[in-house]
Amino acid sequence: MNRGAAFVVGGTGGLGSAICRRLADEWDGVAIGYRSSADKAQGVIDTLGEGQDRAIAVHCDLSDMASIQSGFTEAKARFGEIGTVIFASGVDIEQPFVSQIGEDQWRQVIEVELIGFTRIVAAALPHFRAQGFGNFVSVVSVANYCFPPGDALSSVPKAGIEALGRAIAKEEGRYGIRANMVAPGIIDAGLGAEFLTTLYTPAIWEAQRKRIALQRFGDGEDIAQAVAFLASERARYITGQTLIVDGGFSL
Template sequence: MNDGAAFVVGGTGGLGSAICRRLAPEWDGVAVGYRSSTDKARAVIDTLGERAGDARAVHCDLADRASIAAAFDTAERAYGMIGTVIFAGGVAIPQPFVSRIEEDQWREVIEVELIGFSRIVAAALPYFRKAGRGNFVSVVSVANYCFPPGDALSSVPKAGIEALGRAVAKEEGRYGIRANMVAPGIIDAGLGADFLETLYTPEIWETQRKRIALQRFGSGEEIAEAVGFLASDRARYITGQTLIVDGGFSL
């Protein structure tokens, strides 16, 4: 067991729910952060098996600083200590080319994802400093290393999240605080699963599959394994790093 509870921001999404299931056996509890659906958060908790009783559904709206502050207060009162914060939140992002992206689309993803993450960091740091330890793991994107056309709305704010994560690692390490990132490739979970069903043709996805060294798309569980490692004490001397989990897509 790692000390404290895991707070998963965006815990009801395809990747977020897989992360909750992976973390549940190793932490004192899991706070399943959700924005709009308590029922979805409770459904995720129901999948945690014997650790379901140690989980809590916690409302956490990334666009609302007060909601985030209340969420961390709720988690600390429930568990006594927050050991890791996983940032897997975001918006449902289409795949337009840059020339077709409207300014309001940029504002939405920057507000919810990049500024939302900055709010999470600001809320979590006092708890981590008080405990003398803690870590962030953010789910970002392989697009910042191997850009697929149409992915700018997703990759641009996540590049900012990576930069902020490295800043946190450098400045807060003296307080025992770590920050790392996981960059998924093409994953058959969450928004990725929707894209595989609705975006492009099966022939295009088959061509993409063949570009991957391991010749297959990834799973939510495989991303969750990487997150679980970086969040744990097994990675206690790793900070400021991005772990690319893409089966060799970016090679």
């Protein structure tokens, strides 16, 4: 088992909940960060099996630094140490072309995702430095390597998150702190699952599926496995990297 607890920001989402389930058996505990629904967070806890007794729901509003700091304080009080912070939160967005995106839309997604991540980093780093260990794993997007039209609202802030992750890796490695990213492809979970049923026609999605080397869309477990690896001691000499988990979509 890895040292300390896992703090999952966005733990109630489709990918976040899969990540919580995967991490529950590998860490001393799991803090499930939620913004608005404690009931959803409790619902995720109820799926953790034997890990339920080592999981807590923690309010974590990315727009409120006080909420984030309170969440970390609560998790540290419960578990003693926080070994990894997973950033799996995002805005529920559509997929407009760049010419159709208004300033308010840009501000919303950048505020919640990119600025929200900077707040998470600011809150977590003092704990990691005091412990002498800790790592970040951020869920970003394959669109920064193989751009599908209409994905700018999602990919632009995540490019910033990747850049900040590399900065953390370079500057904080001397303190035993790592930072890595996972870039999902087309995933049948969370917002991706909604897109598969509401965006484009079945024929278009079938054509996209055939573009994928492994000939299938991914699922939440595929992403959770990659996150669990990078967060764990198995990846102790990996930092500043982005692991693309897309079945070969971007080849």
